[in-house]
Amino acid sequence: MARQRIVIVGASLAGATAAATLRDEGFDGDIRLIGAEAQLPYNRPPLSKGYLRQQERFEDQLVKPAGYYAEQRIQLTLGVRATAVFAKQKLVDLEGGERVAYDRLLVTTGGRNRTLSVPGATLEGVFQLRTVADCDRIRAATRRARRAVVMGLGFIGSEVSASLRQLGIEVTAVEGARVPLARVVGEEVGQVLTAIHREKGVELVLEDSVSAFEGSGRVERVRTKKGRVLECDMVVAGIGIVPNIELLAAAGARVDNGVLVDERCRTSLPDVFAAGDVTNHLHPIFGRLRVEHWNNGYQQGRAAARSLLGDERPYDYVHSFWSDQYEHSLQYVGFATSWDRLVFRGRPESRSFLGFYLEDGIVRAVVGLNRGGDPEDPTVDGELKAAVSLIRDRVPVDPATLSAD
Ligand SMILES: Cc1cc2nc3c(=O)[nH]c(=O)nc-3n(C[C@H](O)[C@H](O)[C@H](O)COP(=O)(O)OP(=O)(O)OC[C@H]3O[C@@H](n4cnc5c(N)ncnc54)[C@H](O)[C@@H]3O)c2cc1C
Structure with a gap:
């Protein structure tokens, strides 16, 4: 039998993790990992945290050490974009003209920053943050900047605001919502995070939005819809990402806010799988x-690798994420876009609490601020770890048990 060829497009967290998992699971065929960025696959979370503050080195953010890929016979093609997939012929075209044949294809193309369609967006000193190259430009600007405007106080905007304050830069944050992050964590928790930013000296301009960036060549001020004029030397916009679906959409895959995949990471195209931020x-x-x-990105990358090898188990990881802002650490498990009750264990004002998001008496998600441990860390038997079982089992729970300290 001919050697099996697995091609992975998107050389970041999900792609590199999948490549490594293929080898861990004993796959002995060809693996080719193709990525548009020039760097070895790296982790993005430090880009709004320690790396942005120049406390951490890039080499320490790699998904796998530099020598790993050669050791594991994983062929890396970096700084090259895949431009087309031909699912029937099982071919991928790369920019520069190379055509790559595969037996199975995994697409882990992630997301890119939403286009900043505000007048003046191309002025120098106006930044968005997704890649290490973006972060390096922001880092360079922080060396001269005294005043920054952060546009959007989602998680990225919140973390960037915190990091800039920690660098001693004055920060004004402009956000459309009345309570930042309320859509994700609810008003009470959003209020706690808002209070933390205020205490740390961030000026908050809420229920408003940026209408223009102004300056001659370089950004000098931001104008808001409600008429505020905010003098600044730099801007970081954190206005969300869009999934990079175009490659597979053009090949005929079903897409809807991401590439649609089933419980085994399979797209609607034969032998084409997807994982990470790009998937719905x-x-x-x-x-x-x-x-x-x-x-x-990590867990679905692993699951997709196993599916590529024929494993039929569904990807049922109970989602979780974290956010670090100043000395505060937020952890979240589950997924809830709506809830009819939010029960606290510990008072929100104490800044050490858990919040249980319930719908019909069932826990859908749990947030922990400075409490609950890390649900990902097997050495910590924290409250959030127990919460994962509650969410997975979907059994009604007595709110009094949840709130009891
Ligand atoms: C600043 C920042 C801070 C973050 N902090 C946190 C955090 O604290 N907690 C948390 O849970 N998550 C955080 N995240 C989110 C997390 O980093 C992402 O969920 C994760 O990177 C997703 O990995 P991915 O491999 O699916 O996609 P990505 O990391 O987006 O990688 C996709 C890769 O595919 C490449 N690509 C795209 N199209 C093509 C193509 N046609 N050909 C070849 N290559 C292509 C891209 O260049 C990119 O390298 C943060 C993200 C950012 C940007």
Whole structure:
């Protein structure tokens, strides 16, 4: 039998993790990992945290050490974009003209920053953050900047605000919502996070939005819809990402806010799989969802590798993510876009609490601020680990038990 060829497009967390898992699971055929970025696959979370603050080195953020790929006979093609997939012929075209044949294809193309369509967006000093190259430009700007505007206070905007404050830069954050992050964690928890930013000196401009960036060549001020004028030397916009679906959409795959995959990471195209931020996946507990979490990139990358090798087990990982802001650590497990009750263990104002999001008496998600341990860390038997079972089992629980300290 001819050697099997697995091609992976997207050389970041999900792609590199899948490649490594293929070898761990004993796959002996050819693996080719193709990525548009020039760097070895790396982890993005430090880009809004320690790496942005120049406390951490790039080499320490690699998904796998530099020598790993050659050792494991994983052929790396970096700094090259895949431009087309021909599913019937099982071919991938790369920019530069190379055509690559595969037996099975995994697409882990992640997401890119939403286009910043505000007048003045091309001025120098206006940044978005997704890649290490973006972060290096922001880092360079922080060396001269005294005042920054952060546009959008989602998790990336919140972490960037925190890091810039920690670097001693004045920060004004402009956010459309009345309570930042309330959509994800609810008003009470959003209020706690808002209070933390205020205490740390972030000026919050809420229920407003950026209408223009102004300056001659370089950004000097931000104008808001409600008429505020915010003087600044730099701007970081954290306005969300869009999934990189175009490659597979053009090949005929079904897409809808991401590439649609089933519980085994299979797209609608034969022998084409997908994992990570790019997928809208079918989950046995949560239904269809697309998440932008490191833990999902890692876990779904592993699951996709096993599916590529014929494993029929569904991907049923209970989603989780974290966010670090200043000295505070937030952990979240589960997935809830709506809830009818939020029960706290520990008072939110104490900044050390758990919040249980319930619907019809069933726990859908749990947030922990500075409490509950890390649900991912097997050495810590924390409260959040127990919460994973509650979410997985979907049995009604007495709210009094949840709130009892
Ligand atoms: C600044 C920052 C901070 C974050 N912090 C956290 C955190 O604290 N906690 C958390 O849970 N998550 C965090 N995340 C999210 C987490 O990093 C992502 O969920 C994760 O990177 C997803 O991995 P991925 O491999 O699916 O996609 P990506 O990391 O987006 O990688 C996709 C790769 O595919 C490449 N690619 C795209 N199209 C093509 C093509 N046509 N050909 C070849 N290559 C292509 C891209 O260049 C990219 O390298 C953060 C993200 C950012 C940007």
